Amino acid sequence: MESKYDLIKQDIANKIIHGIYPASSYLPSENELCDLYGTSRETVRKALVLLLELGYIQKIKGKGSIVLDVSRFVFPVSGIKSFKELNQSQNMHSTTKVLTLEPRLVPTKGFGLDQNSELEATYIERLRTINDEPIIIDIDYVLSKVVNDIPKMAAENSLYEYFEDQLGLDISYATKTITVEEPTERQRQLLKIPPHKDVVVIRSMTYLNDTTLFQFTESIHRADKFSFVDFARRQKLKGH
Amino acid sequence: MESKYDLIKQDIANKIIHGIYPASSYLPSENELCDLYGTSRETVRKALVLLLELGYIQKIKGKGSIVLDVSRFVFPVSGIKSFKELNQSQNMHSTTKVLTLEPRLVPTKGFGLDQNSELEATYIERLRTINDEPIIIDIDYVLSKVVNDIPKMAAENSLYEYFEDQLGLDISYATKTITVEEPTERQRQLLKIPPHKDVVVIRSMTYLNDTTLFQFTESIHRADKFSFVDFARRQKLKGH
DNA sequence: GTTGACATCTTGTATATACAAGTTTATGAT
DNA sequence: ATCATAAACTTGTATATACAAGATGTCAAC
Numbered sequence: 001m002e003s004k005y006d007l008i009k010q011d012i013a014n015k016i017i018h019g020i021y022p023a024s025s026y027l028p029s030e031n032e033l034c035d036l037y038g039t040s041r042e043t044v045r046k047a048l049v050l051l052l053e054l055g056y057i058q059k060i061k062g063k064g065s066i067v068l069d070v071s072r073f074v075f076p077v078s079g080i081k082s083f084k085e086l087n088q089s090q091n092m093h094s095t096t097k098v099l100t101l102e103p104r105l106v107p108t109k110g111f112g113l114d115q116n117s118e119l120e121a122t123y124i125e126r127l128r129t130i131n132d133e134p135i136i137i138d139i140d141y142v143l144s145k146v147v148n149d150i151p152k153m154a155a156e157n158s159l160y161e162y163f164e165d166q167l168g169l170d171i172s173y174a175t176k177t178i179t180v181e182e183p184t185e186r187q188r189q190l191l192k193i194p195p196h197k198d199v200v201v202i203r204s205m206t207y208l209n210d211t212t213l214f215q216f217t218e219s220i221h222r223a224d225k226f227s228f229v230d231f232a233r234r235q236k237l238k239g240h
Numbered sequence: 241m242e243s244k245y246d247l248i249k250q251d252i253a254n255k256i257i258h259g260i261y262p263a264s265s266y267l268p269s270e271n272e273l274c275d276l277y278g279t280s281r282e283t284v285r286k287a288l289v290l291l292l293e294l295g296y297i298q299k300i301k302g303k304g305s306i307v308l309d310v311s312r313f314v315f316p317v318s319g320i321k322s323f324k325e326l327n328q329s330q331n332m333h334s335t336t337k338v339l340t341l342e343p344r345l346v347p348t349k350g351f352g353l354d355q356n357s358e359l360e361a362t363y364i365e366r367l368r369t370i371n372d373e374p375i376i377i378d379i380d381y382v383l384s385k386v387v388n389d390i391p392k393m394a395a396e397n398s399l400y401e402y403f404e405d406q407l408g409l410d411i412s413y414a415t416k417t418i419t420v421e422e423p424t425e426r427q428r429q430l431l432k433i434p435p436h437k438d439v440v441v442i443r444s445m446t447y448l449n450d451t452t453l454f455q456f457t458e459s460i461h462r463a464d465k466f467s468f469v470d471f472a473r474r475q476k477l478k479g480h
Numbered sequence: 481g482t483t484g485a486c487a488t489c490t491t492g493t494a495t496a497t498a499c500a501a502g503t504t505t506a507t508g509a510t
Numbered sequence: 511a512t513c514a515t516a517a518a519c520t521t522g523t524a525t526a527t528a529c530a531a532g533a534t535g536t537c538a539a540c
């Protein structure tokens with residue numbers, strides 16, 4: 001099922017996380033890794049490219065692969081991660097309260113959609129607390145075309161876990177925008193936003209492997225509790 | 241100098257941008273691309289992987305590579321991009337005014353550094369306007385170890401262009417955090433921030449290819465003009 | 481019409497090989 | 511000791527080959 005280079009990636013990643021390969025040290029050379037895992041060099045290199053993209057290592061021609069300081073990512077809101085995954089990687093006491101779960105149409109405005117399209121969806125509104133403080137309101141529109149029924153349990157636990165492990169959906173990529181906006185009165189109350197204070201809104205559209213759109217998300221954060229951590233590699237795209 | 245797969249990547253990317261390969265259509269198959277460019281399949285595949293990471297295409301096993309709607313990225317603040325690059329890709333009238341350019345030590349606090357380390361740097365403070373409105377204050381600490389002299393022209397034009405094209409620096413990756421904070425009085429005046437309104441702060445540390453840190457950046461945005469667009473691929477990292 | 485087997489597309493994984501091009505170390509001549 | 515060269519490492523690029531596995535269409539059998 002899982003490919004060799006994926007297993008190698010995970011093995012090396014774990015060794016980095018646990019300090020077996022400490023930061024700013026060199027990994028074994030590619031040829032040594034070949035011997036270690038009993039594979040060809042190209043296979044090892046595929047694993048290393050994945051670690052490179054994740055910001056775990058830096059490859060330097062002629063020298064080797066340096067382990068980067070990955071402890072900076074202890075608070076990774078980057079990438080597509082679910083609240084539960086986020087929560088497990090930290091050590092925090094958090095809860096999820098499902099406020100609403102009902103069928104609704106996706107609002108044509110707000111996500112930049114065609115006006116004529118009427119998309120049936122399951123609307124889910126959840127309040128996330130960390131250490132008993134309300135921090136995030138998560139609003140999901142899950143398109144009924146893809147998922148017609150969502151048990152409340154799944155919403156309380158983890159939607160992604162339900163979609164991927166239970167339904168076998170292949171969630172692949174998402175586009176997201178981050179903006180700062182005035183909260184609605186409801187949001188102000190739920191998140192206990194002081195007067196004059198804004199909220200951070202992360203809107204995303206999530207797609208399956210076959211490029212079918214299946215979910216809209218609005219994540220409303222208390223601005224004072226908001227932090228977005230990102231790792232970016234420089235890549236030039238000349239043109240035009 | 242430039243590799244085949246990089247040229248193929250750029251060629252296909254340009255064709256996607258110009259609509260020769262329109263959104264939601266399939267690219268030619270990998271074998272057809274081999275014939276087209278006269279290369280092996282692995283070389284073509286390397287180019288496609290790069291386009292995949294950029295969010296230009298989606299590969300589907302057994303079917304082909306679908307072109308994604310890339311027009312959503314017309315406002316890409318994602319990745320490492322300089323203000324000038326950003327400006328050129330849009331069509332806006334913008335200016336850059338250099339407020340300060342002088343040697344300074346990097347403040348030990350604020351970037352989470354060791355207290356004992358005293359890093360000499362060039363301090364640059366710039367005010368960015370778009371359509372005559374002040375939008376962004378950019379603060380740079382460029383480490384003197386790497387770059388000892390920065391002409392004012394370079395700061396007015398593009399620091400990255402100067403670093404990469406003039407000095408031949410190999411800028412490779414950066415870590416960045418986005419938070420919402422109260423502006424200083426100076427920031428409030430420069431950006432004309434109304435009372436009670438916050439600003440968005442993007443702090444980043446930029447590294448060269450050989451993992452040497454060379455730049456700290458603080459980018460202060462007017463919250464009402466701030467927008468961050470991102471493309472993210474889902475990748476699970478199991479294991480603890 | 482429906483079904484199932486098959487062939488033929490597609491992309492995904494894995495290997496072996498070769499050479500180019502940085503980096504470091506060892507060697508040797510001066 | 512100094513310097514230049516060469517050898518021995520490292521990663522980067524490119525190719526050829528093989529098979530696995532998903533998607534699709536054809537064709538025959540029922």
